[in-house]
Amino acid sequence: MARDLPALLAALPKAELHVHIEGTLEPEMIFALARRNGVSLPYASVEELRKAYAFTDLQSFLDIYYAGASVLLKEQDFQDMAMAYFERAAADNVVRAEIFFDPQTHTARGVSMETVISGLHGACVQARQRWGISADLILCFLRHLSEEEALATLDAALPWRQHFIGVGLDSSEVGHPPVKFARVFERARALGLHVVAHAGEEGPPEYIWQALDILKAERIDHGVQAVNDPALMQRLAKERIPLTVCPLSNLKLCVFPDLREHNLPALLDAGLCATINSDDPAYFGGYINDNFVQTFAATGMTREHAVQLARNSIEASFAPDAEKDLWLRKIDRLIEEGSG
Template sequence: MNLAQPDRQALHAFARAMPKAELHIHIEGSLEPELIFALAQRNGVALPYPDVEALRAAYAFTNLQSFLDIYYAGASVLLHEQDFFDMAWAYFLRAKADNVVHAELFFDPQTHTDRGVPFAAVIDGLHRACVQAHDQLGIRAELILCFLRHLSEEAAFATLEQARPHRDKFIGVGLDSSEVGHPPEKFARVFAAARALGLHAVAHAGEEGPPQYIRDALDLLHVQRIDHGVQALNDPELVARLARERIPLTVCPLSNVKLCVFKDLAQHNLRELLRQGLVATVNSDDPAYFGGYINQNFVETLDALGLDAAELVTLARNSFEASFASDAVKAGYRARLEACCREHGIAA
């Protein structure tokens, strides 16, 4: 039976059950306070918070920088390969519960190598978790190395050089950290070098920064998708281009509200992005800090914006289209989505 107008409870169940890809997840941002304290104890790291509750209470952010200050403090407990494995494995268990079938994880090696942690410890721990996620959970997982844009071009080149011996363990490069004041052009040469290695390219743009940063990420960094991109609607010509070229946007609704990009979820522009024909997707960004993994983002957003079943299906389809999976793998994902639609009486 096809439900023409599923009720809210049915939509919640469908949103949770849909197979989906997560394309904007900072693995360091999945580090829950409980694991932060467990790793701090294991590694003898002193934290500036007395307990889990005090740390979680500090998650009251006014902008991106106020979040990053705590984010980097939390990452200080990550010292050994096993720490990075444990962090990623904890995320994969949650992703499995949310029916994520494909995940492309951002990681920030400079956050760790600048503290003296060997690059190999970072990527080997994460890669081992990705392999185990595929073998034990059926989740295809890949890694994307992100350069910290508040650091120099020279530091980014040094990180890319450190990554060369591990080229088989990651599929792309990205650009994250403080957006305002750090335009994409700063990293044009290092992105060119990464593309020459056959790596995919993505970049954060148009979250707090202007639409021009999105244009520059496309034209100067030659990225294949835009992370966030919610400011695109302020530039109609850019919107037309994004729709025409099918450039994906990896949108993170709860994160956007937590960082005050939107006053509340009801004011988010995700639905308008879809109506403009953009390849928008739903993701969790830094879920340990922003109050929800991917299904929580789906459920709260569908409630706040009144998304319908067709829009949910479009978001899931978009996530597969926007992924760096092969065409054959994408076809398999779409088939699983169609089967889920039939099971829930939703028109595919």
Template sequence: MDTLALAKALPKAELHIHIEGSLEPELIFALAQRNGVSLAYASVDALREAYAFTDLQSFLDIYYAGASVLLKEDDFFDMAWAYFEKAKADNVVHAELFFDPQTHTERGVDMGVVIGGLKRACEKAEQDLGISSALILCFLRHLSEDEAFATLEAAMPYRDAFIGVGLDSSEVGHPPSKFSRVFARCRELGLHIVAHAGEEGPPAYIWEALDDLKVERIDHGVRCLEDDKLVMQLARTRLPLTVCPLSNLKLCVVDDMKDHPLKRLLHAGLCATVNSDDPAYFGGYMNANFEACVNALGLNRAEVVQLVRNSFEASFVEEGRRAALMASVDAMLASS
């Protein structure tokens, strides 16, 4: 089995997937019709043509417009189930899904509707597809910390449905320290802590995420390579980075996939992982990201296996499940 075939066949975990970012144009139009929502685009093709992003904000403008069709619990279920079916095809066996409740509650959608639909899809994915999963509630960083506190309070009746909190949306101008108090409260509640940092924002944002928020994972983090001390810290602690290669290309974090820092992150001893971020918008789910990296960066078998092992190491699964997932990698390698 060649390296690319192995990368596609190996079981893997996805740790950086915004479930709203898996909403394909076809489903956007289907849900718009079902819910009587008017869209600014005449067709699926017209919507796809709008996916010419120049930076993070130009993507977010389209992203929030697409989410406007999500109104009922079945909408959230259908969106997540469509993702799980694609994840199954890519041999994803565990997924930790980000969701953005403020994107929906601001439109009058109840928190219980959002979480109820997503949770139902997660349960069906485990039962029917053998994919374990968990939900991570993300605060929108362009909004205030007080609004994040209000979101956390609204989510507390559903505390058993999500395992952690994250921080996403517009990075530049919204440092992690803006949310220090709400993340301290989340730690008191026993929630896992992750945050986007070092995508468009500087390495200083990664330091803030580590020192102020006390994160267990950094989402993106590719700009850490600009700070040697930071790289040494991340390598020493094995604090994971959930890297999203095709996203970085689509949002112009890198100009060419051949320049992507994934291989350098690995060789620096960092616990880097591969993920799809917002695959409906960025041109590919998990295996497409692996394929782009194998082809552009010349990843070898050992590097691919390390990335897959890192995904399980970085996940929030319980130790028995982690050991079983690692063993499944060993079994495939033994037979390939």
């Protein structure tokens, strides 16, 4: 007997390609780490902090996001935060996680690059041992800062080059076009790093063109504004350039006024390699399966869409081909067994 749609969404093996590890920091852990490290918070309780999660746009979220990260001081803090995410990811049948981290958020507070990367890498190793999750790190540059600072950050991270597979671009999008970071991305590519970039969340389609043509991005993070440029849509479909879409994030940050109006079905139906991800799940009300279930309920997407999204996520990942083949066969078996 075939599973119902929510059960299928939960059962499908999937890759999460757009999750900021600092954005998985739940209020309870923020307060626990604050106590452990003697950090004073501007909120009296977990409940008061949660009430502050009434964002009107990306910047209003980032202000709280950076405040929450202030409790991360030691290697164990970064490892504990990532392990809490991996435990949730395992429960959601995430088989591959490519995790964004923002070293500048931490080095600006005097936390060493080694502390950040070693803590997160340790969690990636443990996640494979404990849950069989394949995980890698992607170092992101904060686009509201200068390219010179991004170049310095990349240089500072190179002693731990073996612990991250790529670079990305995040933080405040509007007013900070991808072209601003042409040189640092050129340097990253020369080092053999994968390249991704946030573009077309709040910014215009032109930012997506820049990410592709100037940064040579292999994936576009968000990319939902692409629907406003027919030529761009054709290119994304033809070249199978993945979009790492984050529906609940888009809703929480007012990119879409209602989840029923999200354009993910249109992206899929236009032949784009779109995927579902959680972005900053502690702040946006849901991890990856929450994003699947709520988006499907709101938009009326089908079982075929579900299977396509799962397959897209695996194919769009930077995992070794042998691992991808294994996961894609698992999806096929799930469908063949009547679950799909």
